[in-house]
Amino acid sequence: MKRWTLSILCVFLAAFLASCGRSVPLEDLTISLILGVDLDDEDHLIISQSSPVFSQETKKNVETYQVKAKSIRDSRKHFDALATGEVTAAKIQVLLIGKRVLEHEGWFSILDTVYRNPAFSINTRVIVVDGPVSDVIFYEPDDKPQLSLYLKEVIDKNIMRSRTVVDTLQMLHRQMYEKGMTPSIPEIKKENDIELVGTALLEEKGKYVDTLSIQDSSLLIVLRDEKKQELTFSIPMTSLDIEEGIFNKNELSIDVSRVKSKVKTTYGQGQFHFNYDIQMTVTVVERLFPEGLANKGELEKMIEQELTSRLENLIKNIQKHKIDPIGLGIYARAYQYEQYKKVEEHWGEALAESSIDVSLDIDIKSEGATR
Amino acid sequence: MILPFPKRSIEESPVESSLKGAHVGFTETGSENVALIRKQIHNRELKIKEMTVGKRGKAKVSILYLSDVANQEVLKELEERIQKVDVDSVLGAGELAEYIEDHPYSPFPQLLLTERPDFAASEILQGRIVTVVDRSPNVIVGPATFDSFFKTTDDYSSRWMVASFLRLMRYFGFLIAIFLPDIYIATISFHVDVIPLNLLLSLGASRERIPFPPYIEAFIMELTIEMLREAGVRLPAKIGQTVGIVGGIIIGQAAVEAGIVSNIMVIVVALTAVASFIIPNYEMGSAVRIIRFPMMILASMFGFVGIIVGFMILLAQFISLKSLGTPYGSPIAPLRFPDWKDLFIRLPQWSIRNRPFSTSAMQMKKANPNRPEGDKRR
Amino acid sequence: MKNIKSEITLMQYILLIHGVQMGVGVLTLPRELAEKAGTDGWMVLILSWFLSTTASLIIIQVMKKHPDGTILDLLTHYFGKWVGKAAAIIFVLYFAVLAHVIFAREALFIQAWILPYIEVYVLILLLSIPSYLIVRENIKILGRYAEFIFFMTLWTLITYLLPLEYAEWLHLLPVLKEGWMLILTSVRAAIFSFIGFEIAFFLYPFLQKKEKASIGIVVANTLSLIMFLIITIGAFAFYSPDEITLYNEPTIEMLKVIEFQFIERLEIVVFSFYLFVISTTVLPFMFITVFCTSWLAGKQDHRRHLIWFLLIECAVVALFPPSFDRNTLLQQTIEQAGLIVAFAFPLCLWAYVSLRGLFKRRAIK
Known part of the structure; x- marks a missing residue:
């Protein structure tokens, strides 16, 4: 027994020596919270990162660096040269990608280390920046919390209110490799303040094609059947014949409490047919015109017309660009596998040729607390 | 003239106080401690075996158990272990416990020491064996299981x-x-x-x-x-x-x-x-x-x-x-779900009808499910 | 055998076999199945379950002929001392290599996912300590351990269900994409997950209620099947069929998306906990290895052998540091051997034993 206690002690000692000094405690780390990827005017890759400073003696509580590097991993050596502690990627909250990057095919390989290195967090929100990333990452507003928290909050809040799509690194990976879907990423812009623009749509290989406005992003979410907590639309009732004034008196806002989008997938006459059957239960939350101009049934009709035309425009737009941010390819694969398999590699083109019908059914559940 | 040994009066144990249990603790007099337990279990089957430990300062050790409940093999094991202890003197129950423990190199205690007669008595009723060592206010309860260290008498009175x-x-x-x-x-x-x-x-x-x-x-x-x-x-x-x-x-x-x-x-x-x-x-x-x-x-x-x-x-x-040769981790390992009625949660008294499996008692049944059923009457 | 005093209950027997089947394989299983059979991989599992259950029932049938001894005693009984010894050596080699493969893989996974800066041999040394403490005892303790770990780690399955919030169930459709042939041909990929039930060769004599051995082994296989199905179907729904093959360990990767208010990066915590589950695979293999060697040496006590085994293990790992590639290669080799030990061998033995019984009865007549 004694011998064994001794030998176990020896094992511990050996192990202790072998592992000594390998752990880096929290206070010695420089924890990257934002990672930026951008191209400069001469198309050199620029990586930037921002991390909190714990020390109370410093005036600023964030340190931000921007370096020219060959890759993300390569940039770490430059950051290590600049930052106080050892730079770690484990808690990156936001990944900013400059629009210039997206304009080149094959940019996705830059992100390889993010997936290959288990240290990276996979829940990082991916955001496209319209304009240079440095404008955003070096932005230090006085009236906002730390930039990383702020950016994450802005994006998350808008996701919750169904105004832009969810896009984490995990989902980006899925959308990039999924043949029946093309990626879509939230997009922001820095003017005086940072603001959400909408959703950037990419084509199959990841090249930027178009940006959806916030309103259209909501419709995209309806088509994807991914409504989160809240979804509202403001719709002008043009057919109501109300005189226009300073105050748009024909405005009606609805709060969608339940939306169910069903897709029926068929194949015939050399093309795919997708029949959308969307059912919405809505509450009127704002109505600027007086009561009695239209009854409930008429209102429902008008909303249906307006939203259907918007949806059709969106679909037309998508088909024009030969992309599929909705993920209809997944439906095609699930229900028309044999036909899908033939066009799998060029799904965008196949979708552009297919017919997509939308039938919308609105049910006004309540018209609010006042008449 | 030799005076009788001086002794302390019976008072509540300061270490193991309870809210609702009896406010009585063991003292340093072995015979009194035995009497305190006998007061709790007034039964013909409660047997007391006496032996002495130590050559110089002989300590009287009494083993208390229910003869129709306690497992005979465990009892024999305990007796043999106590007999094998060959020292000058054993001054306390903790000292004796260290001699007769199964695994002295383990950090976990494998025998339970208590100063409470009601707790000791309840353990005897479960089929365990209590060893009273003269001159010590603690008694040794064995075989103990891991969960018995997390039980108190108050658990049963609240x-x-x-x-x-x-x-x-x-x-x-x-x-x-x-x-x-x-x-x-x-x-x-x-x-x-x-x-x-x-x-x-x-x-x-x-x-x-x-x-x-x-x-x-x-x-x-x-x-x-x-x-x-x-x-x-x-x-x-x-x-x-x-x-x-x-x-x-x-x-x-x-x-x-x-x-x-x-x-x-x-x-x-x-x-x-x-x-x-x-x-x-x-x-x-x-x-x-x-x-x-x-x-x-x-x-x-x-x-x-x-x-x-x-x-x-x-x-x-x-x-x-193991504690006196019975598994220490029972009823978790070896797993025995019926005993979980009185493990992490204590179900109502009447639903616990059997003695714990770990004591390997001769009579497993300890209660009938009869109860007034006040909740079912109108 | 004289030392069959320690007995295991039916539940311990079931969970020992189930524990051996659940292990490191689960971490890569969804990818391996997806590579071979796409999203229909889960059907392959059911097929292999059927095969392995049949094989396990055959094992029980064989063991029934000689209920008081392990396979080694049975072989000695039928074929003589030398065959028994030769079989013991083969079993030692088989189980030792299995134990080594999984042990090294466990350490490699720890290094890859949790502690990138610590050498593999240090981890092996570290893991050897609890392994020694458990395996040095008898089969009863191993049974209790398997039982305890199963119930203690059940919650990890619940965490595994959390990422399914992001799942797209349409990925699983259409069922039978490429037809039955593909499923039949990819059975080989899935059947290895069930390897491990052959420890029944050694568990059988220790089982308390021998008449329940067949039911027990079916339950164990089914339990493993349910776990495998949950894990594969979950991963197939979570990942797009086009990307799942890109991840080496999709099962761990999936947990990375879970976030709570008080804890993030759950894969680190869950994988640390998963070490318990892996240990229920490694420890029985180690036990059987040293059980066979001490049977060969004719000794009751296997502690000394165990120490030697662990020391050799550490030395091997220190001298030839394992890498994923080499480990996978070794794993594939031992899986081939597993096919023989777990499927072909019991079938032949069964045929021999029953034929012999038949002839004997005739001879008596």
Whole structure:
């Protein structure tokens, strides 16, 4: 027994020596919270990162660096040269990608280390920046919390209110490799303040094609059947014949409490047919015109017309660009596998040729607390 | 003329006080202790075997058991072990317990020491065997299982939901007391990724001025609190209060302000201490205090993997230990679900009809399911 | 055998076999199945379950002929001392290599996912300590351990269900994409997950209620099947069929998306906990290895052998540091051997034993 206690002690000692000094405690780390990827005017890759400073003696509580590097991993050596502690990627909250990057095919390989290195967090929100990333990452507003928290909050809040799509690194990976879907990423812009623009749509290989406005992003979410907590639309009732004034008196806002989008997938006459059957239960939350101009049934009709035309425009737009941010390819694969398999590699083109019908059914559940 | 041995009057045990149980404790007179147990179980089958231990200062040892319940093999084993003890003198029950324990190298206590006659009697009724050592206010209860160290007499005299809640708290406290400092060390030094961002920022701000790595910080504070605790035990109550003030306010507050330890660490240490106080048995509580330190070393070397390995070692102990030849981990390992009625939660008395499997009693049944059923009457 | 005093209950027997089947394989299983059979991989599992259950029932049938001894005693009984010894050596080699493969893989996974800066041999040394403490005891303790770990780690399955919030169930459709042939041909990929039930050769004599051995082994296989199905179907729904093959360990990767208010990066915590589950695979293999060697040496006590085994293990790992590629290669080799030991061998033995019984009865007549 004694011998064994001794030998176990020896094992511990050996192990202790072998592992000594390998752990880096929290206070010695420089924890990257934002990672930026951008191209400069001469198309050199620029990586930037921002991390909190714990020390109370410093005036600023964030340190931000921007370096020219060959890759993300390569940039770490430059950051290590600049930052106080050892730079770690484990808690990156936001990944900013400059629009210039997206304009080149094959940019996705830059992100390889993010997936290959288990240290990276996979829940990082991916955001496209319209304009240079440095404008955003070096932005230090006085009236906002730390930039990383702020950016994450802005994006998350808008996701919750169904105004832009969810896009984490995990989902980006899925959308990039999924043949029946093309990626879509939230997009922001820095003017005086940072603001959400909408959703950037990419084509199959990841090249930027178009940006959806916030309103259209909501419709995209309806088509994807991914409504989160809240979804509202403001719709002008043009057919109501109300005189226009300073105050748009024909405005009606609805709060969608339940939306169910069903897709029926068929194949015939050399093309795919997708029949959308969307059912919405809505509450009127704002109505600027007086009561009695239209009854409930008429209102429902008008909303249906307006939203259907918007949806059709969106679909037309998508088909024009030969992309599929909705993920209809997944439906095609699930229900028309044999036909899908033939066009799998060029799904965008196949979708552009297919017919997509939308039938919308609105049910006004309540018209609010006042008449 | 030789005076009769002086003796202390019967009073409540200061170590194991209870809210609702009998306010009676054992004293240093063996015969009185036997009488106290006999008072609880007035039954023909309650047998007393007497023997002596020690050559010089002979101590009378009485073994009490229910002859139609207690397992004969276990009884024989216990008797043989006591007979084999060959020393000058055994001065206390704890001393004897150390001689007859199955695994003296294990940190876990395998025999239960109690000063409460009602607790001892209830254990006899379960089919266990009580050894009274003359000159000691403690009696030895065996075979003990791990869960018996987490039971008190109050569990049975209070209502079952309350008792169950408190019991769950004790097991939770046991886990906290062992694992909390380790988790702190492991996360801060290895797995920063695991901490959510908001907590991470405040942790980082509080640790920023600390000159030591987390394990040294943890060791300083854990050792300090152990010393304070030991100091408090030996000192008279009035000075003991001063120790509390010095420890709690001066050292805790000043250490944080001087930037030697972070305030999160102080919270961790305080929680660990409170959690280890909640374990009702003193021996088990002390075991937890000792186990904590090697676990902290493991955590500081290997992070979560170290904690898991430490846990595995504890588990290996837990499932392979024996108390007087019966499995220590029963009814968890070996698993016996019927006995779980009185394990983490205590179900109403009438639903516990059998004696625990671990005692391997000759009569398993101890109660009939009859009850007034007041809840079903109109 | 004289030392069959320690007995295991039916539940311990079931969970020992189930524990051996659940192990490191689960971490890569969804990818391996997806590579071979796409999203229909889960059907392959059911097929292999059927095969392995049949094989396990055959094992029980064989063991029934000689209920008081392990396979080694049975072989000695039928074929003589030398065949028994030769079989013991083969079993030692088989189980030792299996134990080594999984042990090294466990350490490699720890290094890859949790502690990138610690050497593999240090981890092996570290893991050897609890392994020694548990395996040095008897089969009863191993049974209790398997039982305890199963119930203690059940919650990890619940955490595994959390990422399914992001799952797209349409990925699983259409069922039978490429037809039955593909499923039949990819059975080989899935059947290895069930390897491990051959420890019944050694568990059988220790079982208390021998008449329940067949039911027990079916339950164990089914339990493993349910776990495998949950894990594969979950991963197939979570990942797009086009990307799942890109992840080496999709099962761990999936847990990375879970976030709570108080804890993030759950894969680190869950994988640390998963070490317990892996240990229920490694420890029985180690036990059987040293059980066979001590049977060969004719000794009751296997502690000394165990120490030697662990020391050799550490030395091997220190001298030839394992890498994923080499480990996978070794794993594939031992899986081929597993096919023989777990499927072909019992079938032949059964045929021999029953034929012999038939002839004997005739001879008596």
